[in-house]
Amino acid sequence: MEQLISIRNMFKDYPIGLGKFTALKDINLDFEAGEFSGIVGPSGSGKTTLLNIIGSLDVQSKGEVKVMGREVSELTRKEAARLRSEHIGFIFQTYNLLPVYTVFENVEFPLLLMDVKPGIRKEMVDKAIEWVGLKDKRKSRPAQLSGGECQRVAIARAIVKEPQIVLADEPTANLDAENSHHILRTMVELNEKLKTTFIFSTHDAKVIEYLRRKITLVDGRVVEDN
């Protein structure tokens, strides 16, 4: 069976001044549909960079990255946007909430892009907001929320459309234990029910507990995968 995500001999360079900095070195990884996996590693080891490339927000410098059978570096901007919109839920390390939108509107946004019908849309948004426990903040704007609350909105926005792949960049960094566990359980449930593939980036022990597969990244290299 075709892998959901397959990465071969992949390198990522960032230009720095006249030279370059290689953030990812010779990455070879495969992810099957329905995996609940995480990338762990110290700060600066390349976790975010890797998730960005898988999520087609960035392109590798060398090697292959196939997502759902398509080489991401060959996608047109339009195709990449469609891939993100239809199949990938992204939880950003920096939340990236739309500042002028309310919580409800932020969570609704991906569904608007997919032209989901208004009635169904509202139901799905309400459900996602309830998952992350922000029912009473539906009308607040990001500036009025705490860091943890913003993170939960970002999570709701990523899972609201029930995508095939959720890329979660340190999703629990600002959450207390209780909220972390609640959200992780919700994600496990989604994973079991809908075969949603989760790829985390984390150094949170609570998250690592839940992972079925742990990929360790050090200095842009995979040093462990089990």
Add this chain to the structure above:
Amino acid sequence: MVLKLAWRNLVGGGVRSLLNVFILSVVLVTIIGFHGLFVGWQRNAENGMIRWHIADGQYWQKDYDPYDPFSFDVARSAMPKGINDAASVEFLIDQGVIYPQGRMKNIILKGVEEEQVLLELPTEYLRFKEGRYKLMLGYRTAKKLGLSEGDRLMLRWRDVHGSFDAREFEIVHIFTSPVLTIDQGQVWLGLEQMREMLDAPGEVTYFSYRGLRPKLGAGWIWKTQDELLSEFRALFAAKMAGVSFMYVLLLFLAMIAVFDTQVLAMFKRRREIGMMMALGLRSGQIIKVFTLEGLLSGLLAVGLGALWGTPLLLRFSKYGLRLPEMMDNYGIDGFLDAMYPQYSLKIVVLTIVLINLILLVVSYLPVRSISKMSPVSALK
């Protein structure tokens, strides 16, 4: 979907959007208001000149040059035959000297047909039959020379034979007219009075005419309304250059405000745009959403401007704008006590279209350049 997002952006922008829309509406109303003011002023002035002096146009004796007082002696001929008297007003021009309060002052003497009813010039005060040595003058000249009705004024002139003659005249009337060119540097006498003084019976320098134009020989040159108004128009444009400059400055400031809120805000909102791209909004849609947002704010500004601007502008055009000192400051024909702006539909539509076009461009250009960035760099 695009419209919904654009609207959401605008509403979500809150005070920022509101301020932007408000400034835009001020720009709109100001442009329309100022333009109306200029148009009203100019129309008022031109109508005044037509009603007080020009009629449909004038026949000038071929040698008449209003800028050369020494030509006045020769620039007169007998009134051509066959001209309907009711359709024409005759003028006879010469130069003279007056002695208001002992001072000496060169002045243009204008004799005008006393019985005319074509022009608003109140010539009935000058009727020869009812007494001689009467003159009238405009309120500006009267004020400048410190003269009032009933005053006596010594006047000296030269007759056709070149000999000086002098007489005391009574100021029978001071008229109030918006037209500067029948006021400054001149006094008005009856035509018969002038003819007698100059010993020039039946002669005229020019005559204003209304109606179907008769064909006259080479001795008379027809001056159309446009020709007679062209000098005023040039002067008006020149005088208004200063005012227009302020107006352009104002617009420029407003445009900077718009530019700031649109263009700079757009760059400040780069991250926001990046977020939308990261979530899967295609660049074409991004451009549409944010350009439409700019356009929507323009349309809202039109609505808002119409809401508060229409009653304001209509009020001005109905009750006029009382700016009497402006008149003197600019030394230009136009209005007496109040200026009545006139607005044209054309300028309203043009302004609205222009503002929205500018908005379209200043929204489109920055968002297009941002939409070309990769999502990660837009998010930085």
